[in-house]
Amino acid sequence: MAMLQVTDLEVSYGMIQAIKGISFDVKQGEVIALIGANGAGKTTILHTVTGLLKSKSGKIEFEGKDITKLAGNKIVSLGMAHVPEGRRVFADLSVLENLRLGAYTRKDKQEIEDTLQMIYKRFPRLEERKSQLAGTLSGGEQQMLAMGRALMSHPKIILMDEPSMGLSPIFVSEIFDIIKEISAGGTTVLVVEQNAKKALSIANRAYVLETGKIVLNGAAKELLENDSVKKAYLGE
Amino acid sequence: SMTGCSSKSDTNSGSNSDSGTASGTSDETFVIGGIGPLTGDAASYGISVKQGAEIAVKEINEAGGVKVGDKTMQLELKFEDDQATADKAVTAYNTLMDGGMNVLLGCVTTGSCLAVVDLAKEDNILMLTPSGSAAEITKNDNVFRLCFTDPLQGETMAEHMITDLHYKNIAVIYKNSDEYSTGVYEAFAAKVAELGGTITTAEAFADGEDFNTQLTSIKGTDAEAIFAPIYYNDAAHVVTQAADLSITLPFFGSDGWDGILDTVTDKATVEGATFLSPFFSGEETAADFVANYENAYNTTPDQFAADGYDGVYVFKSALEQAKTTESADLISAMTQIKVDGLTGTGISFSATGEPQKAAKFIKIENGEYAAAK
Amino acid sequence: MLQNILEQVINGLRSGSIYALIALGYTMVYGIAKMINFAHGDIIMVGAYALYVGLAIFHLPAVGAVLLSIAICTILGVGIERIAYKPLRSAQPLAVLITAIGVSFLLQSLSLLIFGATPIPQASIVGFDGIKIGGISISGITIVTLIVTTICMASLTWFINKTKLGSAMRAVSEDKGAAELMGIDVNKTISLTFAIGSALAAIAGILYVCQYQSLKPTLGAMPGIKAFVAAVLGGIGSVPGAMLGGIILGLIESLSKAYISTELSDAIVFGILVLVLLIKPSGLLGKIRKEKV
Amino acid sequence: MKNRQTDKQLIKNIAITIIIFIIVESLLYGGLLSRQFRSLLIPVCINVILAVSLNLTTGFLGELTLGHAGFMSVGAYTGALVTLNMNLPMAIEFPVALFAGGIAAAIFGVIIGVPVLRLRGDYLAIVTLAFGEIIKSIINSMKITNGAMGLSGIELHANYKHFAYVFALTVITIFAIKNMVYSRQGRAVCAIRDNYIAAEAVGISVSRFKVMAFVVAAFFAGIAGVIYSHNVGTLKPTTFDYNKSIEILVIVVLGGMGSIRGSVIAAIILTVLPELLRSADEFRMLLYAIVLIVMMIFNSSQIKQRILSSEILSRLRRVKKEA
Amino acid sequence: MALLEVKNLGISFGGLRAVDDFNISIEKGCLYGLIGPNGAGKTTVFNMLTGVYLPTDGSIILDGNNVVGKNPAQICQSGIARTFQNIRLFGKMSVLDNVKVALHNEYSYSLGSGILHLNKYKKTETAMNERALEILKVFDMNEQAHILSSNLPYGKQRKLEIARALATNPKLLLLDEPAAGMNPNETAELMDTISLIRDKFDITILLIEHDMKLVSGICEQLTVLNFGMVLTTGTPEAVLNDPEVVTAYLGE
Numbered sequence A: 001m002a003m004l005q006v007t008d009l010e011v012s013y014g015m016i017q018a019i020k021g022i023s024f025d026v027k028q029g030e031v032i033a034l035i036g037a038n039g040a041g042k043t044t045i046l047h048t049v050t051g052l053l054k055s056k057s058g059k060i061e062f063e064g065k066d067i068t069k070l071a072g073n074k075i076v077s078l079g080m081a082h083v084p085e086g087r088r089v090f091a092d093l094s095v096l097e098n099l100r101l102g103a104y105t106r107k108d109k110q111e112i113e114d115t116l117q118m119i120y121k122r123f124p125r126l127e128e129r130k131s132q133l134a135g136t137l138s139g140g141e142q143q144m145l146a147m148g149r150a151l152m153s154h155p156k157i158i159l160m161d162e163p164s165m166g167l168s169p170i171f172v173s174e175i176f177d178i179i180k181e182i183s184a185g186g187t188t189v190l191v192v193e194q195n196a197k198k199a200l201s202i203a204n205r206a207y208v209l210e211t212g213k214i215v216l217n218g219a220a221k222e223l224l225e226n227d228s229v230k231k232a233y234l235g236e
Numbered sequence B: 001s002m003t004g005c006s007s008k009s010d011t012n013s014g015s016n017s018d019s020g021t022a023s024g025t026s027d028e029t030f031v032i033g034g035i036g037p038l039t040g041d042a043a044s045y046g047i048s049v050k051q052g053a054e055i056a057v058k059e060i061n062e063a064g065g066v067k068v069g070d071k072t073m074q075l076e077l078k079f080e081d082d083q084a085t086a087d088k089a090v091t092a093y094n095t096l097m098d099g100g101m102n103v104l105l106g107c108v109t110t111g112s113c114l115a116v117v118d119l120a121k122e123d124n125i126l127m128l129t130p131s132g133s134a135a136e137i138t139k140n141d142n143v144f145r146l147c148f149t150d151p152l153q154g155e156t157m158a159e160h161m162i163t164d165l166h167y168k169n170i171a172v173i174y175k176n177s178d179e180y181s182t183g184v185y186e187a188f189a190a191k192v193a194e195l196g197g198t199i200t201t202a203e204a205f206a207d208g209e210d211f212n213t214q215l216t217s218i219k220g221t222d223a224e225a226i227f228a229p230i231y232y233n234d235a236a237h238v239v240t241q242a243a244d245l246s247i248t249l250p251f252f253g254s255d256g257w258d259g260i261l262d263t264v265t266d267k268a269t270v271e272g273a274t275f276l277s278p279f280f281s282g283e284e285t286a287a288d289f290v291a292n293y294e295n296a297y298n299t300t301p302d303q304f305a306a307d308g309y310d311g312v313y314v315f316k317s318a319l320e321q322a323k324t325t326e327s328a329d330l331i332s333a334m335t336q337i338k339v340d341g342l343t344g345t346g347i348s349f350s351a352t353g354e355p356q357k358a359a360k361f362i363k364i365e366n367g368e369y370a371a372a373k
Numbered sequence C: 001m002l003q004n005i006l007e008q009v010i011n012g013l014r015s016g017s018i019y020a021l022i023a024l025g026y027t028m029v030y031g032i033a034k035m036i037n038f039a040h041g042d043i044i045m046v047g048a049y050a051l052y053v054g055l056a057i058f059h060l061p062a063v064g065a066v067l068l069s070i071a072i073c074t075i076l077g078v079g080i081e082r083i084a085y086k087p088l089r090s091a092q093p094l095a096v097l098i099t100a101i102g103v104s105f106l107l108q109s110l111s112l113l114i115f116g117a118t119p120i121p122q123a124s125i126v127g128f129d130g131i132k133i134g135g136i137s138i139s140g141i142t143i144v145t146l147i148v149t150t151i152c153m154a155s156l157t158w159f160i161n162k163t164k165l166g167s168a169m170r171a172v173s174e175d176k177g178a179a180e181l182m183g184i185d186v187n188k189t190i191s192l193t194f195a196i197g198s199a200l201a202a203i204a205g206i207l208y209v210c211q212y213q214s215l216k217p218t219l220g221a222m223p224g225i226k227a228f229v230a231a232v233l234g235g236i237g238s239v240p241g242a243m244l245g246g247i248i249l250g251l252i253e254s255l256s257k258a259y260i261s262t263e264l265s266d267a268i269v270f271g272i273l274v275l276v277l278l279i280k281p282s283g284l285l286g287k288i289r290k291e292k293v
Numbered sequence D: 001m002k003n004r005q006t007d008k009q010l011i012k013n014i015a016i017t018i019i020i021f022i023i024v025e026s027l028l029y030g031g032l033l034s035r036q037f038r039s040l041l042i043p044v045c046i047n048v049i050l051a052v053s054l055n056l057t058t059g060f061l062g063e064l065t066l067g068h069a070g071f072m073s074v075g076a077y078t079g080a081l082v083t084l085n086m087n088l089p090m091a092i093e094f095p096v097a098l099f100a101g102g103i104a105a106a107i108f109g110v111i112i113g114v115p116v117l118r119l120r121g122d123y124l125a126i127v128t129l130a131f132g133e134i135i136k137s138i139i140n141s142m143k144i145t146n147g148a149m150g151l152s153g154i155e156l157h158a159n160y161k162h163f164a165y166v167f168a169l170t171v172i173t174i175f176a177i178k179n180m181v182y183s184r185q186g187r188a189v190c191a192i193r194d195n196y197i198a199a200e201a202v203g204i205s206v207s208r209f210k211v212m213a214f215v216v217a218a219f220f221a222g223i224a225g226v227i228y229s230h231n232v233g234t235l236k237p238t239t240f241d242y243n244k245s246i247e248i249l250v251i252v253v254l255g256g257m258g259s260i261r262g263s264v265i266a267a268i269i270l271t272v273l274p275e276l277l278r279s280a281d282e283f284r285m286l287l288y289a290i291v292l293i294v295m296m297i298f299n300s301s302q303i304k305q306r307i308l309s310s311e312i313l314s315r316l317r318r319v320k321k322e323a
Numbered sequence E: 001m002a003l004l005e006v007k008n009l010g011i012s013f014g015g016l017r018a019v020d021d022f023n024i025s026i027e028k029g030c031l032y033g034l035i036g037p038n039g040a041g042k043t044t045v046f047n048m049l050t051g052v053y054l055p056t057d058g059s060i061i062l063d064g065n066n067v068v069g070k071n072p073a074q075i076c077q078s079g080i081a082r083t084f085q086n087i088r089l090f091g092k093m094s095v096l097d098n099v100k101v102a103l104h105n106e107y108s109y110s111l112g113s114g115i116l117h118l119n120k121y122k123k124t125e126t127a128m129n130e131r132a133l134e135i136l137k138v139f140d141m142n143e144q145a146h147i148l149s150s151n152l153p154y155g156k157q158r159k160l161e162i163a164r165a166l167a168t169n170p171k172l173l174l175l176d177e178p179a180a181g182m183n184p185n186e187t188a189e190l191m192d193t194i195s196l197i198r199d200k201f202d203i204t205i206l207l208i209e210h211d212m213k214l215v216s217g218i219c220e221q222l223t224v225l226n227f228g229m230v231l232t233t234g235t236p237e238a239v240l241n242d243p244e245v246v247t248a249y250l251g252e
Ligand SMILES: Nc1ncnc2c1ncn2[C@@H]1O[C@H](COP(=O)(O)OP(=O)(O)OP(=O)(O)O)[C@@H](O)[C@H]1O
Pocket: A013, A016, A018, A036, A037, A038, A039, A040, A041, A042, A043, A044, A045, A085, E151, E152, E153, E154, E155, E181
């Protein structure tokens, strides 16, 4: 059974329908990539799954539980984390406070402390700047913070919206290594990426989105070889 | 006659009641319009006037109405809110004219009066302000006034304090955002100077309830008494805070002080204060009115309520004198009538629109209002 | 002269401590909900009337009346937020401001209908007479207000900066969506903000009545505005700033009335406020928040 | 192509204006208008001018202003003092009063412009509120304005009998502000509102246009003040306190920030509404408050969106297009 | 003499020395790249060049004039225009109006003629419209001229920002991560556009970018920033093969 099951989802912004009936699923332990051009609706899907947007119709199930109508914070506390587009760090809070908020739903102090150390190890820059206000971090530093904050909740599944955007090449590779690591640690990953090549190279399966509809899906390796994908998303 | 409020008379006394014909054997209804603040910061004044007038209207109607020539008429009060602003007073006035107003009891506040006097002149409506005290209000010959003018109060009080009580140095605390308070203060100051007294300090305030600074300043002068031409709600704060600051100087007030005993928490703080008023609720002649008023509205009537009440009786007298409801006749009747009211006995009006009635000095003794000698 | 100056300073503290207490509630709600709650002054009014109802009508002991007042205001504050402000969460901030003004009118006219316009006297429940040093006396209510304000300020600062709920509040104030992604219940957090803000308003209302001993439906309007000014003067959103701003406003008022002009005191007070803000555009203790470009 | 469209729009607007004018005038002279409504004609116009001009600073420049009544009072007093002291025929003294009132208010707009440059958001809001109160307090203590007693006996050059002039002034204000908003200067003002950092980066002098917006808004508020004083005939400093400023702000926000048509409609509704509620007697202010809250909630609610985007409306539009 | 000559530029935030002793010299007509790890200080350099931050020390000479101390509007008028790392459009205005705002200083008429719709107004506005559409056409956006700018998809928003910057008629155009959030196809298209505008508008371009395809594809000269200091400067081939750059920035 799928961990996350989305069925016939439709989402609108006022009169504009952004998502026109899509279905997909993510199984426990998988890395799933969602790719598509600007404005295809990738962000909209992630927002709807974590409850920031309400769907017009369709059904979203997480671990067998219907979460379609559930409030965002309740969904998160079921074990879902989201690295949002545009990072959305709390600009007026320090780096450390941002990270602690990531663990808002967790109780055990010691475990939280362990996760924090783990994140500092992964992103040494964050430890260096732990008392700097998040709003004054550089773009890439904020991206690291957003990722670290999501990991602080020790999620079962993590949704990432363009995690490599604005990162230096060395760090882009690192981010994908981190995703592999996270996945190896047992966390399921759903990642939206413009950098389709990288995303497909680490994903198990992928869905290709075009103007609110899924046009293609399958094993990531196969999609990497698919001609139309190559042409449209890999720049080859 | 006041017991058993029948529902019929209720509708008569209610404002805006649109029941065309009233109870009793009357042929017609005579509409008294009223304008005053019913909401906002000054609401208490307008509400008092309205309620006082309602009591009078109810009394008169229950007693059979007013005899106008060979007809008996019922009175109807329509009272409109102006929030104490000039532009709303104008619309209130026009609304009343739409509603068939015959005479105007109003406005309650000076600014509103000034905004409608010329309209009333144009319509040739008899206008009687219960409480608008600025001198210019009565410039037109259709306008009369029931209360004292600001200058009259200021001068009377100055004479009382300097000539009768022999004070030399007087401190003043007044509300400079209020035309009434400023008007009384200015006349007072002029008269004090004329009589050879000194104003040690004139402390102004615009709004709010903190007077400690002003009182502390007064404390630092050699004033022998404090004159505070302000309304009772402000005065209550002044006397309470003065007591806190251990100021023991005697207080003197204007007619706005009426009602102060019910507004202070500790009556000792106003003990010995003297103010000028045509009315106080402790008077024997007012006992019936006070009882009815308290019965109907659950509070003690103040001077505004008495003004509203008397205003209606003035109209009744004018109607009886004129024997018609024609405005011109009513206006000329005004100078011929004498009314025994709560705010004075034998009140009459001069052609300039001013009331002829005796000012009473009221002194608070043993926590009660008493006529001062 | 010196004695006079000291007395005037104490007068300033007396009104300033009340402004400070009201400003705390203003700043609290502003800092988190990012809205100027123009109805705050009227919640103070409700708190004051609730105290009166408790004491004079239900004949409760003082403590009971105080608790009643706090309870009523807290429920009222949360209720207002739910009914009048919540539907406007995603609207532009000014829309909420106008609704707050509507709520302010509503509360005023309700209390006018229920309690009438004639001021109602209500004696102080503070039994403490104050202290005398030399020839100068400081009234009990001033001391009590200052102590209560300081305690509220300190515990509020601690709560907002040091507790988990406090940082949840700050997160909500910055980005409601992102806060939700942290698992924070945004609605509950905002309700909590209004609950605390309104409880503070109730305390302010109670101490206000004890100080001025009189009730009228519009009693919250002027202190509300003054406290708003105080909160901005201290740096809106800053809790210690609100306290500082309130006390400074009281002092400026008192000293300018005493030594410059009572007639022009409003102009002077506001003039000084403008000057302070020109020199320090984010208020005395406010952070200058420059947007990173 | 676009020009022709705007010309058409212009003709349509002029036509609507003339029709409204003819309807009101014929109601007025045909005696069909009750006196209550007759006395509302001028206040409606005054509020329209105030709201449209406040919209310039609050809606288009995006700065919350709580001192608009201050500008109005400067205009009202200046204009009143002009006509009280001139004693010339109305045709001469009233235009002079209007001009003087507008200019005097505009000068205050410049003065307030200085803090506007340094402050933003709620800090600016407080400073504008402070300015309004300072102006009130100064007027209250000046001899020439007769202090708290205020001025009275101001000739009624702008009461309902002169509706035509006041209407013309209102229309001129609306057109002037509208044209300004669609001009190069107005675009700069809107750009500052949307993103002042980007506006600076494309070479817009933020300070210059902020002050300009305040000065123009103050000028028209001054004009509204002059009309006010010549409609009511009396003036008191307390008329122009911050409650008046808030009343105007309510109109602007309800009408929609940055929508001139909205300001006009809201000004009419909010001026007439309290009068319609008179029959509610002591429940009047209560009802007014409730209506205000409900309108605000409705205005930004889903329900309105749904109605606007509903089948019925779109069908209507389709029908209209086909016709 | 170079168009832009920056000497010893530095700035501190509190204790943090974000940029230190930064030097750069850009010849007229050059397409210059500024790269470096996250937090190296690239955006901060842009902010100092455009007057958003006042440098603690150093000088910025544009075409012979020192621009340090001028405000952003003045600097724009002296010929530096920019885009932002996080997009800053005039969201409630149309695409066309976004560009027309930037034409503000070049096409002018008085407030009076604006309010009265005098001839001068009509003429200038028409000219402005034409010019704005011309610029939009370069980005293939003239069709969308009347849409609200905030309703554009992300990629188009980035393009509109460039168009708006171009409309100020700059000598030097600064682009902060123009390709962020674009897929390879869109990036390729953007590269063409950048080259095109350099030639068509005859301007000098300095850009920050993490997409090495774009950087090596169109930049003629590169400066690498690391921890606020210049690591190296040179041609793309030289710089991108520099072992120090590889360890600090490129990886592998
Ligand atoms: N708040 C909004 N209001 C109206 N339309 C919106 C809104 N947000 C997104 N859209 C529209 O919905 C569609 C899908 O947008 P979405 O942000 O989900 O795309 P995306 O695939 O994440 O694109 P990108 O790669 O640019 O992030 C787009 O056409 C966009 O213009």
